[in-house]
Amino acid sequence: MPPLAPILKRFVPSPISKMSSTVSIMLAEGRTLFDFSTGEPDFDTPEHIKQAAIEAINRGETKYSPTEGTIDVRKAVQRKFERENNLGFELEQIIVASGAKPLLADIIRMIAGDGDEIVLARPCWPSHVGMIELAGAKPVFVNTLQEAGFIMSPENLSAALTDRSRALLLCAPSNPTGAVYSSQALLAIAQVIRKHPDLWIITDDLYEHIIYDGRAFQTILEIAPDLADRTIVVNGVSKAFAMTGWRIGYAGGPRELIDSVGKVMSQAAGCPCSVSQVAAIAALDGPRDCVYEFVQAYQARRDRSVAALNQLPGLSCTVPDGAFYLYPSCAGIIGKRRPDGALIGSSSDFADFLLTEYSVAVVPGTAFELDPHIRISIATADDTLDQGIAQIARAVLQLVT
Ligand SMILES: Cc1ncc(COP(=O)(O)O)c(C=O)c1O
Known part of the structure; x- marks a missing residue:
């Protein structure tokens, strides 16, 4: 193949798009996933x-x-x-x-x-x-x-x-x-x-x-x-x-x-x-009641998800004032071991464990330049969000020190 432009050397694909591609492949294979990786409202356009x-x-x-x-x-x-x-x-x-x-x-x-x-x-x-x-x-x-x-x-x-x-x-x-x-x-x-x-x-x-x-x-x-x-x-x-x-x-x-x-x-x-x-x-x-309804829904999801995450050993989540993401620290998870003995040495290892063993897709904090964290999008249907957060709880409780 003839060479590609040198500009590509200083460019990496968006880690979020990469995670979205992995999620799409898994969905195409028929996996059921709790996808918290994309920053996209789950609501339909008004x-x-x-x-x-x-x-x-x-x-x-x-x-x-x-x-x-x-x-x-x-x-x-x-x-x-x-x-x-x-x-x-x-x-x-x-x-x-x-x-x-x-x-x-x-x-x-x-x-x-x-x-x-x-x-x-x-x-x-x-x-x-x-x-x-x-x-x-x-x-x-x-x-x-x-x-x-x-x-x-x-x-x-x-x-x-x-x-x-x-x-x-x-x-x-x-x-x-x-x-x-x-x-x-x-x-x-x-x-x-x-x-x-x-x-x-x-x-x-x-x-x-x-x-x-x-x-x-x-x-x-x-x-x-x-x-x-x-x-x-x-x-x-x-x-x-x-x-x-x-x-x-x-x-x-x-x-x-x-x-x-x-x-x-x-x-x-x-x-x-x-x-x-x-x-x-x-x-x-146009009218803004649709935006108001979306925000009310995100706020309710934020409140119950942050409360649930903060119950878990190793996670600590501040309450976001806006946008539709949670960015909990997973510092207390790093150094723990999965049931198969593998070490969780980074937020990427934790995200990988959540995805492969518990079908939950989150983006590791390495993508956002501050670690160890994971990003969870709450622009996700209520049921999916609640079930996915419950999956995260199950995953965390499986980890051993
Ligand atoms: C902070 C921020 N700015 C801009 C965008 C992109 O917006 P648009 O859909 O208008 O390209 C995003 C999308 O995730 C975003 O998070």
Whole structure:
């Protein structure tokens, strides 16, 4: 085979996608699994959103749109930013793409290149790391502590910044920890950023609406509007509206950056799906009771699953404030032995034991750069979740020291 491009040397596939492939293979072999590995709402897309898409198809809105999205969808995003985040963007400052993921990758490529650094909290979503590495830049991690709710401290952030730093990448509610920054915590971060005038802020707000206990979401730009010329706010409809397969993400930010991302998209990706753009308008402008119902369901699942996990020897789980993941520490499991005598030496060994012996798929903490932990998605049907957590309990109780 002729050689492949050298860029592949600095790139590994997403560990979450790898786990999803293993799960798909096992399911295809007829195994019954409790799959907590994917970050995807188990709910169906709400009816009014599907209906809007069906009507768009029937009207023949199935052609290319402008690369950056139709004026109508960008106006819906503009209204959303204004209404929910107190952010006033001009239409030219808004772009819509085929999901937040490619949008984030393009934004990072427009900001950082070879040898540059992008600072982000650890643990983090593996694709953030992959995108940074694909751009040729280096991820610089700011460690967070479970005891501190996995929140980045301004001191640790400050210490991580160098003259090669090009951006801070914020993600809250966080995947995988569900950490949410209070307005004071965001203010403290903004104070650090103000001392670095050449630093961008990329804020990945994808889990904005999945937030618990009546907490209000705030994005950093709302708290620090003086940073508007160097902050880009990224969001999407995947998680809030159970629309992962529709592939719509959007961003608002400085016009020059938005234009650059649009240029790259025009050459490499093209416009987002025209039917999905109409569906996204229905989602953004439509009723929010569906989102409220989803969040209520996740919150109830969170409460009973965290309580059940914290009963188990060797596991300790903080209560996430948002997103739909649990990120329990499995430090107390490491060093134990399976009934067959094999040592559980890492979170990967534990995840492997859960999968092969108890049919539970979780993602080991190695994927998120902070270990030993496992990530459990609670965006999973109630019965499956409860049975799967009971399986984890059986597995843990089988381990011996
Ligand atoms: C933090 C975070 N950002 C972005 C995405 C991707 O969103 P989209 O479906 O819009 O590409 C995900 C998906 O898991 C995510 O967890």
